Amino acid sequence: MASASLSATPRADTGKGVARTLRRNGEVPGVIYGHGREPQSLAIPARDLDRLLQHVSYESTVIELAIDGKMSRTLIREIQRHPFKRQILHVDFQELVAGETVTVRIPLVLVGMSADVRSGGAIMDQTLRELEIEVDPANMPNHIDVDVSELTIGHSIHVRDLTIPAGVTVLVDEDTSVVAVHAPRAVTEETVAVADPDVAAAAEPEVIRAKKPEDEEE
Numbered sequence: 001m002a003s004a005s006l007s008a009t010p011r012a013d014t015g016k017g018v019a020r021t022l023r024r025n026g027e028v029p030g031v032i033y034g035h036g037r038e039p040q041s042l043a044i045p046a047r048d049l050d051r052l053l054q055h056v057s058y059e060s061t062v063i064e065l066a067i068d069g070k071m072s073r074t075l076i077r078e079i080q081r082h083p084f085k086r087q088i089l090h091v092d093f094q095e096l097v098a099g100e101t102v103t104v105r106i107p108l109v110l111v112g113m114s115a116d117v118r119s120g121g122a123i124m125d126q127t128l129r130e131l132e133i134e135v136d137p138a139n140m141p142n143h144i145d146v147d148v149s150e151l152t153i154g155h156s157i158h159v160r161d162l163t164i165p166a167g168v169t170v171l172v173d174e175d176t177s178v179v180a181v182h183a184p185r186a187v188t189e190e191t192v193a194v195a196d197p198d199v200a201a202a203a204e205p206e207v208i209r210a211k212k213p214e215d216e217e218e
Contacts, residue, residue, distance in 0.1 A: 001140045003062040004052055008032075008042040010067055019090070028088050032065065032074060034095030042067065042093075049088060053079075059105045059130075062137055065093060073137065075102060096137045103171065105130040106141060108162075112149030114181055121183070122153045128178045131159070132171040139167040146178055156180035 008030065011018070019029040028046050033039040052058075058076040065074045074093040081088055096102065108131055116122035131144055144162060151157065160174035 001062060001137065002056060002060065002142045003064060004056050005064045005066070006044065006048060006052055007066045008044045011041045011043050014041050023087065023089070028091055030091040030093060032067070032072065032093040032095055034074075035097050035100060037095060040067075044091065046088065049091065057107055057142075060107065060140065060142065062096065062140070063093065075104065075137075098138075099136070101134050101136050101169075102140075103132065103134050104140065105132050107143040108146050108178060109143045110179065111145045111147050114148050114151045116151075116153050116181055122181045123184055124148065124151070124179060124181050126179045128159070128172075128176060131162070134169040134171055136167060139165070141165050141168065148179055148181075151179070151181045153181050153183055 011022075011029075022029050022043050023046070026046050027043040028049055030042040030044050031039050032042060052063075058079070061075075063074045063076060065072045072093075073096040075096060076091060077094045078090075078092040079088060080090040094102070108126075108129055110124075110126060114122065114124060117124050135141075144164070146157060146162060148157065157178045157180075158174065159170060159172050159176045159178060162170075162178065164170055
């Protein structure tokens, strides 16, 4: 389980005007909520939050959030960003409660190298990069490895083929494809052309010359 630390200050005032003032002062408005506690408004140093987000996958990282000297184990549940600036507008934290499971997305990390891909005779396509799971935060993995070393052209790995740690419930259909190995497109097209010359001939485009406007005709 990955974890990181961050500090926040409780605030009593809320509203758009207060939020704009916080941002001008280098802080990000936020809120913490959770089972058995009232939502609490917060102010988080923008620089500290930016630095943290550059080094962790926040969706699967437990944030040890210090508020007035009291530590709360949390997950970042939502980050609102400016439409075209890098600025973070608001952040939501969910407090974790011992014994309660949470739903998170865990990165899928490819391990190894397919011999067909290494030789240049194939390409690898990863179609699923995160896996949605339900887990006790104490058992939350940083990521899940996907071994692709034995994967050959025309074959794929599905969710059902993954090695899932104990205590983790997968919330994605087991038939969902994770990664597949294909022949390069150029090779596939060449194979079709050789197998059926008529197809290649039919694929040759007819050249149609556009008629010039009258004021451009010679």
